[in-house]
Amino acid sequence: MKYKLLYICLFLASLTFAQQPQVKVEVDTSNIRIGEQFQYKISVDATENVIIPKLENLKGLEVIDSLKIDTIKNKLVQKYILTGFDSGAFHIPRQQIFIRNQVYLTDSLLINVTTVPIDTTKVKKFPIKGIKGEPYQLDDFKQYIWWAVIALALVALLLYFFVFKKKKEKQEEVIIPLLAPYEEAMQKLEELDKKLLWQNNQVKKYYSELTDIIRGYIERELHVPALESTTDELIDILQDFNNIKSIETTKETIEKLKGLLQESDLVKFAKSKPLSHEIEEDRKDAKYIIDHLKPKKQVEEDNVE
Template sequence: MKNKLLYIFIFLSAFGFSQSSKVQVEVDTTNIRIGEQFQYKISVDGTENVIIPKLENLKGLEVVDTLKIDTIKNKLVQKYILTGFDSGAFYIPQQQIFIKNQAYLTDSLLINVATVAIDTTKIKKFPIKGIKGEPYQFDDFKNYIYWGIAILILLGLLIYYFIFKKKKQTEEEVTIPLLPPYEEAIQKLQELDEKLLWQNNHIKKYYSELTGIVRGYIERELNIPALESTTDELIDVIRDFSDVKSIETNKETIQKLKELLQESDLVKFAKSKPMSHEIEQDRKDAKDVIDNLKPKKEVVEDEVE
């Protein structure tokens, strides 16, 4: 019986020695103050097929950081940074390490976490301060800023509408008084000459504007709807006015007007192309018609008492 117990003791001792020789743990200190950090290190003999599980089952202690595994002289070294925030004595429990699919247990270590002693006699006392308000931030004023911007935009729109837009509308409403019919017609003839339409082969447009000037003069000066009348209708009306002596003109002027309007109709509707000297003559005839086609002047006799 004694021999059997001796064998069992020898076996357990050899197993424990084998365990401790393969895996070692150590800490740089076993006594810390609350919040202080210390290093916990696991060293494993061998580098092949080694599995070091995550550090778990800590009570009263916390893992701050897990450092990178180092290989030193055919050993694997895993380091951890630990700390504790509660006072007391806490164990780092045994950790299971696998080497070539065989499990090994580390030793458990006791860590004492002490509170920091405070000497209240040396603490300088300060009066109780009132509640300090938080500094102002943009969010505290953003609603007022948005309202301010909106009001400024509204005021800008009102100023623009009642000052600038009203002024612009007033300026647009100011109409330039029309020139007398004769002066207006002469001015338009000069502007037509400056365009050089027929010289640039725009003959149809030239005759359209030339006869438009003559018709516009007749309509304003004689109160005849010349712009809407055909050539024959207009000539008939003017002859009737001439016969009753309601206008001042002559047969030669009426004939020039008729020929000018007929030439214009041929250019516009029959694609006629008069020669340069004919166009220049029609321009002169238009001026003669305007000069010699006038409303009859009424003679007012003063009554003699």
């Protein structure tokens, strides 16, 4: 009875062993000369859930090509083309093959790489040649290029200072005389009228340019920062000037200016839309303000004349 059980166990073990997939490696030659190629083949007795990684840890040998995996009679065959460029004996180490999430190791193989023998008796001898110089490259001329750039820059500077600059100095400068503040303001008002801004529904732009003309006139004529001041700040400055009699104007003029500036602020920031007759009245007030807002000196000179 004991022998029967032993035979049964051995039979089952042999069946289990027979079902295990086999991994085999082979080369078409184990002896090559430097630079010659040989084939390394891995065969696996399975086709499903098989992973053949890339060749690793090759020392002294190189992979020239990795061929496509073939399926031959329920086997997977992976072929590689290898070579070696150093003489010596080199091992192709054991490779890991994964089959159904289990690791199988291949055998390692020894490859002998030999040098090509040379028959020196049949080699034709030639005289020793002279030293051949290397071809010139851009780096060889870098220092000369920099010197050339510096020289050209110096020449350009000399030409500029001694030729072009002197010619420029000889040319007469055309100076356009500035208009007097009053004349400039009147001219700008006429140009503004020609633009027909408010007539074309550009009321905001019209008031912005109209008040800029008045502020620019006040800044030039009275030497105050009218363009940068708020409405209240500018009115306070003019009232102070009027109180100390440093300008020649009236309270009515300052009130007209205040009303015009406030109307402009409403148009620009509160989207107010004045009527046509109101816009025309503001235009008249603008000219009135410029006519009746002058420094005291100028008024006295005008009276003397």
